[in-house]
Amino acid sequence: MLANQDHLLDSDYIPPDLVKLTVKKISSTPIEMRAAASEALSTMFSAAKEDGITLYAHSGYRSYKTQNTMYYNRLKKNNGKDDGVVAYPGSSDHQTGLGIDVINKAGIGKKFTSAFAKTKEGQWVAEHCWEYGFVIRYQKEKEDITKIIYEPWHLRYVGIQVAEYMRDMNYCLEEFTDEWQRTVYEYEH
Secondary structure, three states, X not given: OOOEOOEOOOOOOOOOXXXXXXOOEOXXXXXXXXXXXXXXXXXXXXXHHHOOOOOEEEEOOOOHHHHHHHHHHHHHHOOOOOOOOOOOOOOOHHHHOOEEEEEOHHHOOOXXXXXXXXXXXXXXXXXXXXXXOEEEEEOHHHHHHHOOOOEEEEEEEOOHHHHHHHHHHOOOHHHHHHHHHHHHHHHHO
């Protein structure tokens, strides 16, 4: 499932199998993800802990309505300019229930920046997330394709085989989606 400015989710789309995360979170507020993504995240957080890395879930599933509010608040703050920081309603990876923001303790309560990539936690995530079926959704060298700024904290669950393939090919989700759709089309025609 691809959600971006060219592939908008319906305003009433809600993933069918949302569950509350059981991993360490930034607060007691419940965070939800789709069941398979939640299980994979739990396994990844446990593996990180074994390596001496403590990760925190910040934001998982977001409804269209919540994203709409966030987007228009951001526009108001930026004098009507879309700076690529908050996704347009319907284009948010969070609405899929497969996206999650993962941060370290030092990042709690602070503005997210690309500096997370240089932390031991950010480096661990970048090196290992694919082993658990996650990819860094918005890569630095792919901003022109994703139309979203580099977000080393934003992970997207795609499954282990796809995550490994995307890592090996250095694909973002848009590139992977284009490839599999083209392959299916060629096979059927």
